[in-house]
Amino acid sequence: MPLTPEVLTVHGDVVAWLGSLDVSFAPDEESWFTVDGVESPRQIGIDASGGAFVQLPSQNVLYVSSEGRAGIIARSFEAFIQLVVARPYWLDILKFSAGGDLPQMRRAADALEATLEDEDDVNEAREEIRSRLDLPEADDPVGALYDAVAASDAIVRAMDGCPFTTLFNRFNIDNNPMLRNAAA
Template sequence: MPLTPEVLTANSQVVARLGGLDISFTPDEEPWFTVDGIESPRQIGSDGSGGTFVLLPSQNVLYASSEGRAGIIAATFEAFIQLVVARPYWLDVLKFSAGGDLAEMRRAADALEATLDDEDEVNEAREQIRKALVLPESDDPVDALYEAVAASDAIVRATDGSPFTTLFNRFSIDNNPMLRNAAA
């Protein structure tokens, strides 16, 4: 049986563990953006920074940030959960992607992994979520994220009609002394 939001949210322990990885499965009450060609985007959750996750009719998972950035981040809901479990700092990987450079994203992921707060707690959450959902590890979560965002053709608009920009940001870990040192 494929992993769906309904299957996942039926497991309160997994939902709590994912909450520790900054994912909530309580969607926003009021829509604050639109997706071209989709009548009523199905918001499935949010993160602590005010961003929203949307399950598209194609089964892709789209992320819309509160800062006006958006794009598809996973090909399926299961791939989305694999991404969050493997790389809970996935949004920072995009922030430090140097405009969408895969090699830079890999550097960022390695540096971010090295600087994890409560590494033991995160690893325990990863293990428990995978076990409870019988979720295989993603072969290459950074590549999957890169491919999804690079191929994203969803047009997300703010309520005033202005389009959101890509999730790839221009920063590199070299712009952040802590990450630069962690990568050295």
Template sequence: MMSLTPEVLTAQGEVVAWLGSLDVSFAPDEEPWFTIDGIDSPRQIGIDASGGALVLLPSQQVLYVSSEGRAGVIAENFEAFIQLVIARPYWLDILKFSAGGDLREMRRAADALEATLDDEDDINEAREEIRSRLDLPEADDPVGALYDAVAASDAIVRATDGSPFTTLFNRFSIDNNPMLRNAAA
């Protein structure tokens, strides 16, 4: 099987539509609102529902740049990114509730977020459709892979004024959110 690239993916309109239902859109590059040290023209391959940018680095890693001034590598390659989105469409919330980058907290958050999915049937249908159309195996440990990618991320992303973005690991825990805390109980 050939490796999954943005070009292979975007040639499959139905898969792109299913990924849209998981809050990922493969829009053409917009005017860049950030820079990445050592990379002249970052290749933005998509956006998420909150306006964050998805960038394919020359190393083939996928970098996420949030509109709130946080950035980091989230996947080793494009295929791993798609597997992450399918397995954990709420991956950004897992990082939000990572208690500063604690893998155990991230796993708790993932379980609680999975338990509180709004359109569980729609999401499960999207997961199955994307996996079967792309012939993708299920990710072994999507939360562990996300943790590893963000923890090892050394890309320095800057706002247009030159100030550096901070890590994607946020300080919150699901214990700060009553709905998620109850879902994890």
């Protein structure tokens, strides 16, 4: 059976573990954006920064940031959960993507992972989620994230009609001393 938000909610312990990876399945009650061509976007969750996770009719998972950026981040709900588990700092990978450069994203992922080496709670959450859901590890989570965002055709708008921009940001890890040192 494919993993869906409904299947996941049966596993309260997994939902709690995902909360420790900054994904909450308590969606906002008030919509603050629209998606062109989607009458009622199905918001399935939020993150601590106020961003929203939306499952589109195509089953793609869209992320809408509170800073005016949006894009598809996964091709299915299961791929979304695999991404969050494998790379809980996926949004930072996009922040340090140098405008959508896959090798820079891989560098960022390696540097960000190095900063988590001693984070037992993250590693425990990863193990528990994979085990309880019998979730296979993603083959190439960074490549899948890149592919999803690069091919994203969803147009998200603020309530005033202004379109959101891409999730790819212009920074790379060399702009951040901590990550630059972690990559060295």
